[in-house]
Each structure stands twice: as structure tokens, then as C-alpha cells.
Amino acid sequence: MRAWSAPDVPTLPATGPSVRIHDTATGKLVETSPQGTARLYVCGITPYDATHIGHAATYVGFDLLNRAWRVAGHEVDYVQNVTDVDDPLLERATKVGVDWVALAERETELFRQDMQALRVLPPAHYVGAVESIPLVVAMIERLQRLGAIYQVETDLYYSATADPRFGAISRMEREEMLRLFGERGGDPERAGKRDPLDCVVWRGERKGEPAWDSPFGPGRPGWHIECAAIAHEHLGNSFDVQAGGSDLVFPHHEMSAGHGQVATGADFSQLYAHAGMVAYDGEKMSKSRGNLVFVSALRNSDIDPMAIRLALLRHHYRDDWEWTDAELFDALDTLEGWRSALALGAGAPAAPVVEAVTAAMADDLDAPTAVAVVQAWVDATVGTTGLADTSDREAADVVRRLLDASLGLAL
Known part of the structure; x- marks a missing residue:
């Protein structure tokens, strides 16, 4: 599956510090330590x-993590999946009377457009659940040999x-796990x-649902093993950071890590990072509640995508907040106001700004401080x-490059 086009990212006059990020598993701020490519x-x-x-x-x-690593001098191998076959997708396709493949392709393309508009750096590997089925089958077979799989x-x-x-x-606690x-x-x-906490890794064929042949009979993959298999294939037995929304901590990330760890014997990820939830009209923004603000709708209303991004950057990625x-x-x-200041050409000295912004981003992606x-x-x-005697005539250019390289704001 193709990702979206990558923007040109400018270089900075200095290398940024090592990146620390909050690890959900330990509850601590931990310095990331990529061995070469992050x-x-x-x-x-x-x-x-x-x-x-x-x-x-x-x-x-x-x-922001991707960018902070790059500013710190690392290359980054970034992987993202697309769950292009799953119960919510099939249910929605049936409800609105469209082909589930067409629905998945349409919404994936819209997602690409939104991410490109927001200058999110694309993954090196953008992998759909359907195309990853051979990887899932291979991981299930490995887990079977290790005695971790049974049939119902x-x-x-x-x-x-x-x-x-x-x-x-x-x-x-187990009670909380069961509820979630x-x-x-x-x-x-x-x-x-x-x-009760065991999770499905292969869902046998149901009438009217898509299915693929496998050694276990026709069916389709479970959600958690999809990510485990994709990560294992493209990032190896263990990688630096597993990330997502805080609603994925359990069961998704717990289960995915378990699959990978039993299959390989290695720690699935060194760190687990999670973003807070965004509310609207007093409740968490979600499709089930229908209280959604769509990026594409804002863009189609002639809202500058950089303003959308800046509004997001004013909140720390781990915080829950309301749009x-x-x-x-x-x-x-x-x-x-920022564009007006940048248009002046000269400005207040830029070096302290570069140092402070890169330090803030290396300190658990502290965008509000930046x-x-x-x-x-x-x-x-x-x-x-x-x-002119107290201003830096190259400051505006340096700050403009900084805004893009560290914060993803192209002004």
C-alpha cells in the first residue's frame, strides 16, 4: 500500500539533543536510545x-517524535498499518450499502490527503491488513508451535x-482489563x-464476510496480531517505540506485544508512548458518538492546514483536551502574526530560539513550550x-526552517 508524498524538510544549523519520551509501561520519562536508525x-x-x-x-x-529524532541526527524507519478489513468497516459498508473494499480505499485516500496537508511525514512502510495476511499466518503458525494458540x-x-x-x-488490574x-x-x-482475556488471532469464515484461505481454514486475521506481524516484518524482533492513542494501551498494545514477545522471545518494543484523547461537546471525540470534527471538512472550508496543526501543537500530546x-x-x-514577523527578514537572535525549541521537543515532545x-x-x-544593529539579519530564515523541521509548520 502506498503512503502519501513526503514534504521537503529543511536542515538546522545545529544537531538537537537526545530525545526523552514518557513510557507508559514504566510511567517514567525515558531517554530513547536508537542503535543507528530509530x-x-x-x-x-x-x-x-x-x-x-x-x-x-x-x-x-x-x-513530532519522528522530527525530533531526525533533528538529533537519526534516520527513522517509521511503520504504520491500515486495518482495511475489520468488523467496524464491514458493518459500516453494509449499513450504507457500499462495497467494503471501495469504502476502505476511499477513506484511506482521504486520510492520505489529510496527513499530507498537515505535513505529517509519511511512513516508510504503510501496510494494509489484507496485504499482511501471509505475515499473520506465519506468526500464528509460530505461536501454534509454541503452544500459545487454541481453537474454538x-x-x-x-x-x-x-x-x-x-x-x-x-x-x-484484571477487573479493569475485562471491562476494557x-x-x-x-x-x-x-x-x-x-x-476471558484471550483474543482471537484468526476469525473463521462467516456468511457474507470476506475470507482468505489459510492452513487453519478460510477466515481473516484478528486485529492485534495484524500489528504484531507487520511490526515484526518491517522493524525486527524489537524496536524503539510503539505508539498510538491512549485507548490502545489495552487491549491492543498489550496483546500485540504479547504476540510478538512469545513468538520471538524479545521485548516487542523498548518504549510505549500514547497520545491523549480529544473531546468535543463535552465527550471524547469518537465515531460511535458522532461528535466529530473532520480534518477534510475544515480544509474544504478554506481553513489553513497549518492553523489546524498549530491548534494541535498548543496541547501536549499526552494531555486529554477539548477542541x-x-x-x-x-x-x-x-x-x-508569525508570518508578518518572518517577512521582516531580520529579527531577534535566532540561536537561542533553535536551542530552546529543540530542547523542548527532545523533552517529551513539549510542543506547547516550543x-x-x-x-x-x-x-x-x-x-x-x-x-539593525541589534537584530539578526538571518534570523527569520533560521526560525522559518526551525518551524518546519521541528514543528512541521511551513510558513
């Missing part, structure tokens, strides 16, 4: 509806406790399972206009 997996969309601001916040958030009717299940580290990522498992696509009450139109309009006004630093430079630049 390896990042961010869980992708199930393409049954358009990209909303909650999605955008997650992908912009971890785009035509479905195959993974024994969650096959991994002695199960629960180490989410650090949840049922709410987030699991089937804790399925008869015949050995443990408002007022924040978007304020971002539009802010960009106008934005405040840039605003202070804008205020100082506007305040020193005409004072």
Missing part, C-alpha cells in the same frame, strides 16, 4: 470514516498468559475460551524592527 510503529486507522481531529492529534503528536469452533485464540509479561504495559476488553472489540464472555472553534480561529490569528518560545521571538522581533 524504529517507530504507530497504529493506523480503520478506514470506515474520515479523519477527525482526534486522529490528527495522535499522528501529529508522533510526527472455527476461530483461533491466543492465550494471553502465554507471555509471562502480560499486563506489564497497561499495569491494569469487552468495550474495545474483545469477547470476554465467549464460550469455550480458556481465559473548540475558538482555538482554531486563535491559531489563524497567531499564524498571521510554541511559546517562537511567540516570544515574534514579539521580540516585532519590538526591535528597525534596530
